[in-house]
């Protein structure tokens with residue numbers, strides 16, 4: 164770590180090799196008076212999977228949800244910094260967060276299909292956006308991309324809630340990609356799934372990155388090594404009397420796991436793996 168970074172107790176900036184789709188610069192993120200995350204620069208590279216790892220409460224979900232203004236729905240939330248999406252700050256006054264979420268979609272921890280048919284679940288966002296094209300074709304394409312088509316093509320009128328947990332999560336992924344977003348934010352998408360469904364969703368993520376840019380929060384270190392191209396490791400700073408998350412280091416996943424630069428990363432990774 165260089166002297167300035169060390170003095171400020173912030174990570175050295177990660178120099179991504181490829182195109183950056185979202186350039187996230189957090190100065191501070193507050194919930195009311197509570198400083199949840201500080202000083203974290205997290206570039207999200209095009210058509211790659213960027214994994215966010217770190218101990219509970221280090222702000223992984225907070226940073227992820229800041230990337231499409233999902234946290235705006237929390238009144239006490241305050242973001243200081245910038246999130247540049249293709250060069251446009253999504254926190255600029257004139258930007259409509261609903262439009263941001265049209266391009267930067269989200270998949271949550273718990274599969275949350277709507278109480279409606281499988282078809283209508285996938286068509287939901289398209290109808291909301293007054294899509295004028297061939298709805299059936301788009302629903303089929305989304306279900307195929309979500310690796311669910313073969314399992315549901317003969318029961319599209321059945322309720323989305325009738326599917327298994329793993330199928331429900333793939334349905335939610337189909338719903339998220341039906342409107343053809345550019346980026347998918349995934350907040351522990353496998354934590355409610357069994358190992359077989361988890362592997363299916365992981366394989367799906369690897370396929371999705373051919374068309375989408377993905378940012379993934381995961382508690383599962385092995386999952387990060389299996390799917391993430393780049394990994395951002397966050398920790399909690401208790402040195403100033405609070406519990407504030409910050410980025411410790413970010414780099415190619417292999418380097419983070421096999422040759423971390425920071426002692427904290429080393430300790431976390433070896434603790435998790437040993």
Ligand SMILES: Nc1ncnc2c1ncn2[C@@H]1O[C@H](COP(=O)(O)OP(=O)(O)OP(=O)(O)O)[C@@H](O)[C@H]1O
Pocket residue numbers: 194197199217218219220221222223224225226237239382406408
């Ligand atoms: N809506 C909220 N209101 C107040 N504080 C919050 C809110 N959401 C999160 N926090 C706090 O912000 C900090 C970061 O939380 P966050 O959920 O982002 O961490 P995380 O690293 O994703 O944790 P976990 O791995 O346990 O899900 C925590 O101290 C948490 O208690």
